[in-house]
Amino acid sequence: MEGALGILREQGLRVSSARRLVLQSLFAADVPASAEAIASRTGLALDLASVYRNLETLERVGIVRHVHLGHGPGLYALAGAREREYLVCDRCGRVEAVEAERLDRTRETIRADFGYEARFTHFPIVGICAACSGEV
Amino acid sequence: MEGALGILREQGLRVSSARRLVLQSLFAADVPASAEAIASRTGLALDLASVYRNLETLERVGIVRHVHLGHGPGLYALAGAREREYLVCDRCGRVEAVEAERLDRTRETIRADFGYEARFTHFPIVGICAACSGEV
């Protein structure tokens, strides 16, 4: 938290109460949350537009990241170390968040075959999970 | 084209002129197109709502598929054989469409590590492409 505030100051951005609330909400969450959910958690003390503006600012300086897991609203979470990447089952909808290093083999294969340094932080890997493949 | 019409008939769905126009537009396109673009290509002979309704119907019976390559509108293309999967560079925005089999090694790695049968037809693989990695 202090680190995040430090980054804001370094960038000449203000540490406003709204920004504090958004950050608190993000630090409290264990899963990515929609702007709407973040606004709610602050007891609606914040306007949705402000939440969006702050999330955008925080994302621009690298504190926040957002992911699209499906057709719903974008979901926001803290960026940086311990960042998770996502797999989603196309059939049952289950979302699996994994530590980045577990995807290193996959990343390596993609780099070898296509030259891309892949990231599954913005869009998940979509597929049929083991449980659903097993079913008839 | 005839195959697509056949599927519609099999499903008890009608072969309307609007449906024909949407299909023609899709067969003519070499890249995924937005509903808006598809409507335009028919000379706006079709209402956008009808285009969306038809795309949804065609997708439900497996003739069409849509992909989200970024933050813009969803993009529609024919499904079935010769279906492409996508890679997008997070830096330069370049979109690369590849034949499904070129992603088989990647799919194999993902299956081995996570048990998922992955598909990059709905969300692309996002990463930094070789050209952009090379730059400072």
Add this chain to the structure above:
DNA sequence: ATACTTGCAAATGATTTGCCAGTGT
């Protein structure tokens, strides 16, 4: 003849923007 489809208008959901008052530095 009947049920599926269409166009048009209006509704919805997510996100953005304009503007002026408020506040952090």
Add this chain to the structure above:
DNA sequence: ACACTGGCAAATCATTTGCAAGTAT
């Protein structure tokens, strides 16, 4: 003080839905 921010309302963009009229089978 001054520029950055916040709230509020309205705008925008993508997509969906209601409904009465039209059309494929």
